[in-house]
Amino acid sequence: MTKKEKAAEVVRILKERYPDSCSLEAQKDYELLFATRLSAQCTDARVNIVTKELYFRFPTLEALAGADLGELCEIIKPCGLFRTKANDIKNAAIMLIDKFGGRVPDTMDELLSLPGIGRKTANLILSDIYGQPAIVADTHCIRISNKLGLTTKDCGKDPYKVEMALKKVVEPAEQASLCHRFVHFGRDICTARSPQCGICPLNSLCEDYKHKA
Numbered sequence: 001m002t003k004k005e006k007a008a009e010v011v012r013i014l015k016e017r018y019p020d021s022c023s024l025e026a027q028k029d030y031e032l033l034f035a036t037r038l039s040a041q042c043t044d045a046r047v048n049i050v051t052k053e054l055y056f057r058f059p060t061l062e063a064l065a066g067a068d069l070g071e072l073c074e075i076i077k078p079c080g081l082f083r084t085k086a087n088d089i090k091n092a093a094i095m096l097i098d099k100f101g102g103r104v105p106d107t108m109d110e111l112l113s114l115p116g117i118g119r120k121t122a123n124l125i126l127s128d129i130y131g132q133p134a135i136v137a138d139t140h141c142i143r144i145s146n147k148l149g150l151t152t153k154d155c156g157k158d159p160y161k162v163e164m165a166l167k168k169v170v171e172p173a174e175q176a177s178l179c180h181r182f183v184h185f186g187r188d189i190c191t192a193r194s195p196q197c198g199i200c201p202l203n204s205l206c207e208d209y210k211h212k213a
Contacts, residue, residue: 003169011174014181022180029104034089036121042079065093088116106130127176135163136179140186149207
């Protein structure tokens, strides 16, 4: 089985198990951008609780840009790293208004120019908002891809190398959804500390499991 064939089978199995991919809730483009920023070292479930209050208190991009930083910190606090995240959201809101006319940009370089936005978030925005093929190489994606053998050893834990390797083997239309499903799978079955290999629907495809058997 080639890596492309294996990737296609992984996509098929995880799509059946997790029909819904992205679990972050957002009504507007910038809301998804900021929700993704808040999700760093925080669960999507907690982010969804926090953003509900955040966007009720500050219902527009202009309101976020003019928000009191202390109040932002208080609302965002349950997500962790709240001072940094609050600063990033306020400054990004200002930049979106001043530089991009209130619109979330649709290129990697422009997204990376926003405060606190890295390739992970940028790829998610490009895929979920603009429908572009993109690999969101977060910790779940990196760990699971390595275990399955979809990436090569030289990729290691380097997000950029994993992103480039997966782009070669995963069909463009499935890239973003697969990464979302890796998150569900990484929390449900293939956890970092105690993966449930015996009941894993991907164990027949997993190089790491084969070596353990």
